[in-house]
Amino acid sequence: MSPILAVRDLKKHFPIKTGILKRTTGKVYAVDGVSFDIDEGQTLGLVGESGCGKSTTGRVVLRLLAATDGLVKFDGVDVMKASRAEMQRLRRDMQIVFQDPYASLNPRMKVKNIIAEPLRIHKIGTEAERQRRVHELLETVGLTSEHAERYPHEFSGGQRQRIGLARALALNPRLIICDEPVSALDVSIQAQMINLLEDLQNELKLTYLFIAHDLSVVKHISDRVAVMYLGKIVEVADSSIMYTRPQHPYTEALLSAVPIPDPKTERIRRRIILEGDVPSPANPPSGCVFHPRCPRMQPDPCTKVMPLLESTGGGASQNHVVACHFPTRYASDGKVTADAP
Amino acid sequence: MAERLLDVKNLSTHFFTHAGVVRAVNGVSFSLDRGETLGIVGESGSGKTVAALSVMHLVPDPPGKIVEGEIVLKGRDLVSLSDDEMRHVRGNDIAMIFQDPMTSLNPVFKIGDQIAEAIQLHQGKSKREAWRMAAALLAKVGIPDAERRVNEYPFEYSGGMRQRAMIAMAISCNPDILIADEPTTALDVTIQAQIMDVIREMQAQYDSGVIMITHDLGVVAQMADRVMVMYGGRTIEYGPVDEVYYNAHQPYTWGLLGSLPRLDETDKQRLTPIKGQPPNLLLLAPGCPFAGRCPYEREVCRDNFPASEIVGPDHGVNCWIPLQERLEIRAKLPRFTARVA
Numbered sequence: 200m201s202p203i204l205a206v207r208d209l210k211k212h213f214p215i216k217t218g219i220l221k222r223t224t225g226k227v228y229a230v231d232g233v234s235f236d237i238d239e240g241q242t243l244g245l246v247g248e249s250g251c252g253k254s255t256t257g258r259v260v261l262r263l264l265a266a267t268d269g270l271v272k273f274d275g276v277d278v279m280k281a282s283r284a285e286m287q288r289l290r291r292d293m294q295i296v297f298q299d300p301y302a303s304l305n306p307r308m309k310v311k312n313i314i315a316e317p318l319r320i321h322k323i324g325t326e327a328e329r330q331r332r333v334h335e336l337l338e339t340v341g342l343t344s345e346h347a348e349r350y351p352h353e354f355s356g357g358q359r360q361r362i363g364l365a366r367a368l369a370l371n372p373r374l375i376i377c378d379e380p381v382s383a384l385d386v387s388i389q390a391q392m393i394n395l396l397e398d399l400q401n402e403l404k405l406t407y408l409f410i411a412h413d414l415s416v417v418k419h420i421s422d423r424v425a426v427m428y429l430g431k432i433v434e435v436a437d438s439s440i441m442y443t444r445p446q447h448p449y450t451e452a453l454l455s456a457v458p459i460p461d462p463k464t465e466r467i468r469r470r471i472i473l474e475g476d477v478p479s480p481a482n483p484p485s486g487c488v489f490h491p492r493c494p495r496m497q498p499d500p501c502t503k504v505m506p507l508l509e510s511t512g513g514g515a516s517q518n519h520v521v522a523c524h525f526p527t528r529y530a531s532d533g534k535v536t537a538d539a540p
Numbered sequence: 541m542a543e544r545l546l547d548v549k550n551l552s553t554h555f556f557t558h559a560g561v562v563r564a565v566n567g568v569s570f571s572l573d574r575g576e577t578l579g580i581v582g583e584s585g586s587g588k589t590v591a592a593l594s595v596m597h598l599v600p601d602p603p604g605k606i607v608e609g610e611i612v613l614k615g616r617d618l619v620s621l622s623d624d625e626m627r628h629v630r631g632n633d634i635a636m637i638f639q640d641p642m643t644s645l646n647p648v649f650k651i652g653d654q655i656a657e658a659i660q661l662h663q664g665k666s667k668r669e670a671w672r673m674a675a676a677l678l679a680k681v682g683i684p685d686a687e688r689r690v691n692e693y694p695f696e697y698s699g700g701m702r703q704r705a706m707i708a709m710a711i712s713c714n715p716d717i718l719i720a721d722e723p724t725t726a727l728d729v730t731i732q733a734q735i736m737d738v739i740r741e742m743q744a745q746y747d748s749g750v751i752m753i754t755h756d757l758g759v760v761a762q763m764a765d766r767v768m769v770m771y772g773g774r775t776i777e778y779g780p781v782d783e784v785y786y787n788a789h790q791p792y793t794w795g796l797l798g799s800l801p802r803l804d805e806t807d808k809q810r811l812t813p814i815k816g817q818p819p820n821l822l823l824l825a826p827g828c829p830f831a832g833r834c835p836y837e838r839e840v841c842r843d844n845f846p847a848s849e850i851v852g853p854d855h856g857v858n859c860w861i862p863l864q865e866r867l868e869i870r871a872k873l874p875r876f877t878a879r880v881a
Contacts, residue, residue: 249728355818358817387796387814390798390811390812390814391813393811393813394810394811394813414803415800418801418803418805419808442803452730456729456730456732457758458736458759458762459761459762459802459803460760460797460800461802462762463786464761472730473733475684476700476701476731477728
């Protein structure tokens with residue numbers, strides 16, 4: 200099966216402009232060589248800490264931001280080279296749900312107009328048909344048709360996020376990029392939204408690129424998980440494998456830092472505490488970008504050679520890839536066979 | 541037995557707004573011993589922050605007012621203290637770390653000024669001596685090169701470092717009680733792990749009592765000895781952390797635990813969200829605030845709030861469902877049985 204979305208060596212560098220002449224004096228390497236595939240009907244989780252470039256990746260994939268370099272193919276079509284008309288066609292198939300349910304809905308528009316807007320732009324149906332579709336979409340996301348006449352301020356955060364999702368679903372897309380869709384919600388509401396996303400995926404055969412910083416949520420919803428650090432993907436694996444057999448030291452630290460809501464488990468867990476902060480993406484470290492914080496760092500090769508994202512054979516399967524000179528290796532029984540130098 | 545530091549009895553804090561009375565905290569009681577950590581957990585609007593602010597006399601008045609209750613700090617009632625007397629208590633006896641380190645530091649003063657101010661004010665030290673102590677405190681909370689960085693402004697610090705500076709400020713006068721209000725919510729997980737470590741170290745060193753306010757059940761499991769679960773301004777369950785996690789009695793506590801995706805889960809289980817939306821605090825009925833969303837609601841729930849019932853060692857619950865029936869319902873909850881086993 201060929202993937203519905205293929206991303207190759209994607210780069211997005213933002214210029215840093217200074218002085219009254221606004222001369223470019225540097226670059227922020229927000230996304231710096233990211234590659235991944237998503238199969239139809241699957242969910243790829245993209246996790247990482249703030250500033251790692253995960254949201255920028257989502258936006259560049261949709262061409263909401265122009266890429267600096269790289270290739271994005273959606274269902275065989277080159278998104279980066281698509282003409283205006285082709286792009287409009289593509290946007291029907293690729294939609295996005297944003298993080299902030301307060302900022303992503305126009306406060307002056309009624310819910311029915313917010314949800315019908317994509318239909319109107321793409322000139323689908325008559326006004327009456329659109330209204331019917333709006334009511335149908337509201338029911339799909341767990342609201343009722345009475346909500347159509349209201350304004351966004353009359354809704355709670357969780358309900359607004361459902362409205363944003365209804366808008367994304369209006370054109371029957373095949374891929375939805377979910378950019379931190381549950382981060383702003385309370386746990387009890389977050390669980391409602393996660394279940395809704397799962398149900399819709401099953402019913403409508405949707406493909407998700409699920410961007411989030413919460414590893415527990417990402418693990419729960421994703422088939423595969425990609426971990427980003429400072430503009431690069433450092434590890435990709437099936438989600439259950441990623442959590443039981445991480446190979447990259449950053450993934451290991453990240454997983455160990457997430458508190459688990461189980462006091463007995465918490466008491467016996469070993470935590471890897473990373474030193475310091477994430478370096479600035481305007482001036483990324485040489486070699487492996489993780490080396491200044493890495494507990495396994497060796498001056499040679501880590502500070503000199505950038506490791507490639509590849510299968511090392513020490514993981515669980517061929518599609519477990521990691522960018523590290525000294526990845527953790529596991530024997531078939533799950534034991535660690537080779538660790539740090 | 542450890543020394544009792546704080547006893548809060550039947551505290552009610554209401555906000556008198558134009559729209560009506562908001563009963564943010566409604567008859568809440570809790571206590572804190574030396575050296576222990578109390579977790580207060582709840583979703584937005586549950587009253588957890590207002591409860592802590594009331595202890596500090598930091599509720600903006602008007603519109604907020606402590607309408608009822610006692611706050612006894614080492615045998616002394618704080619409710620009747622004047623602003624001047626209270627100013628002496630804050631910092632010396634109780635200090636607070638806020639959620640957002642970006643907004644709780646003054647951007648136009650050097651970090652050293654802000655820490656030294658508290659030391660000069662509360663301990664009557666000279667400016668030079670206070671600055672020397674500020675640098676030492678920064679080093680203690682893990683700021684590298686503290687001698688130099690004490691001269692920097694907040695904007696030169698990363699989010700994690702600002703939170704460390706806040707902790708340095710909070711411990712500068714060696715308080716008995718440290719209240720941390722969502723201290724890591726704005727931070728990434730790897731930085732969160734560092735900050736939790738610092739808080740634990742400081743607690744061990746000064747033998748203080750810590751009140752950890754959070755929405756994250758993982759953080760509570762990791763940090764707390766005892767936990768209090770709040771909903772709609774009420775305490776609905778409290779007890780030792782193991783009791784509340786493994787032997788929960790309140791449907792809301794079950795709901796919270798069932799809503800959470802877990803990192804250590806091996807097979808994917810569907811989440812069991814809590815239906816509906818959090819209550820509007822302006823329209824709270826006299827009964828149990830969870831009544832409208834509780835799947836086991838009965839008539840009595842809407843009319844009266846149940847008294848606390850002791851169900852285990854120092855474990856209390858407020859719920860109208862009879863004990864035996866509660867245990868039967870719980871035995872059938874999928875998430876819950878899996879967790880206990």
